[in-house]
Amino acid sequence: MKNDLVLRVVGKLLIPFILLFALYVQFHGDFGPGGGFQAGVIFASGIIFYALIFGLANARKLMPDWLVESLLASGVLIYAGVGIAGLLLGGNYLDYFVLDSDPVHGQHRGIFWVEAGVAITVCGVMLKIFYMFASRANFDARTDD
Amino acid sequence: MALTVLALVRTRKLFAAVILSGVYSFLMATVMLTLDAVDVAMTEAAVGAGISTVLLLGALYLCKSEEAKPAHRPWLPLAVSVSTAAILIYGAMGLPDFADPKSPIHQNVVPRYMENEVDVPNVVTAVLASFRGYDTLGETTVVFTAGAGIIALLRRRKSKRDDNEK
Numbered sequence: 001m002k003n004d005l006v007l008r009v010v011g012k013l014l015i016p017f018i019l020l021f022a023l024y025v026q027f028h029g030d031f032g033p034g035g036g037f038q039a040g041v042i043f044a045s046g047i048i049f050y051a052l053i054f055g056l057a058n059a060r061k062l063m064p065d066w067l068v069e070s071l072l073a074s075g076v077l078i079y080a081g082v083g084i085a086g087l088l089l090g091g092n093y094l095d096y097f098v099l100d101s102d103p104v105h106g107q108h109r110g111i112f113w114v115e116a117g118v119a120i121t122v123c124g125v126m127l128k129i130f131y132m133f134a135s136r137a138n139f140d141a142r143t144d145d
Numbered sequence: 146m147a148l149t150v151l152a153l154v155r156t157r158k159l160f161a162a163v164i165l166s167g168v169y170s171f172l173m174a175t176v177m178l179t180l181d182a183v184d185v186a187m188t189e190a191a192v193g194a195g196i197s198t199v200l201l202l203g204a205l206y207l208c209k210s211e212e213a214k215p216a217h218r219p220w221l222p223l224a225v226s227v228s229t230a231a232i233l234i235y236g237a238m239g240l241p242d243f244a245d246p247k248s249p250i251h252q253n254v255v256p257r258y259m260e261n262e263v264d265v266p267n268v269v270t271a272v273l274a275s276f277r278g279y280d281t282l283g284e285t286t287v288v289f290t291a292g293a294g295i296i297a298l299l300r301r302r303k304s305k306r307d308d309n310e311k
Contacts, residue, residue, distance in 0.1 A: 025187070033183035035270050041191040048199055069296070076289045079282050094278040111274040114281065121285050125292035126196055132299040133203040 004053075011053040018046035026119050036118030043119070044126035056134050068127045075121025082113045146172045163201045170194035184269050 026039035051059035083094040096110025097103040153165045170193030177186035
């Protein structure tokens with residue numbers, strides 16, 4: 001697939017918009033449909049699309065393994081950290097009202113970080129699973145054909 | 146959708162089966178869209194039709210692409226699934242009508258969700274991240290555990306093979 005001109009051109013055109021759409025879904029999730037899980041999945045599928053067209057090795061240069069693995073863990077840590085921040089500021093675990101002087105603002109801030117944590121973990125996990133499968137299938141040898 | 150499922154059951158070629166399940170996921174996403182569940186439709190289209198198709202194709206290259214003949218007759222599983230479907234359909238007939246404002250789920254906590262003390266216009270996000278924060282934390286942990294499990298399983302095998310080669 002690497003030498004397919006149409007795929008390469010269309011992929012180069014589309015991938016930035018896929019990634020941008022993922023960010024839109026993430027940050028606009030408060031107002032429209034979407035949220036952390038969807039954003040993470042869309043972002044990961046953008047990267048997977050890139051890996052399918054340009055080969056796994058290039059995608060691994062773009063998102064190296066250590067980055068993917070730390071994404072995977074840091075998402076959960078961010079989520080749990082929001083809960084602990086609530087505890088430290090004198091509320092209950094995962095209580096967002098105390099995160100800002102204005103309770104509603106605190107809620108917004110809490111939801112923002114929680115959604116960010118979900119998106120980061122989901123994106124990391126999806127990419128990691130894909131990398132694992134693809135490297136076992138000896139993906140690059142196949143795409144070079 | 147029914148056509149897709151029939152073709153999916155009939156086919157012996159695993160490649161066709163993977164593509165057909167992707168088609169099924171897209172159709173399912175349109176159903177979710179007509180039910181006004183845009184969040185679920187997005188997830189279904191991205192995960193069901195996108196990523197899982199790619200993962201299944203990746204798995205397909207690791208094994209044979211033709212399904213083996215079944216060793217025994219499928220009558221017992223068929224009977225079990227048909228009777229389960231019959232029970233589910235019978236149960237679904239007892240549910241309140243779609244979008245009936247008087248149904249029980251709209252009487253208890255939903256008014257409080259709709260009052261929206263969180264002031265986030267998308268109620269789904271508000272419920273997921275704020276009212277049900279613990280559930281979503283659990284879900285995220287489940288996803289994380291899945292990733293960690295994949296790493297643990299596949300990485301060990303790789304190093305074992307390296308040992309064998311040495």
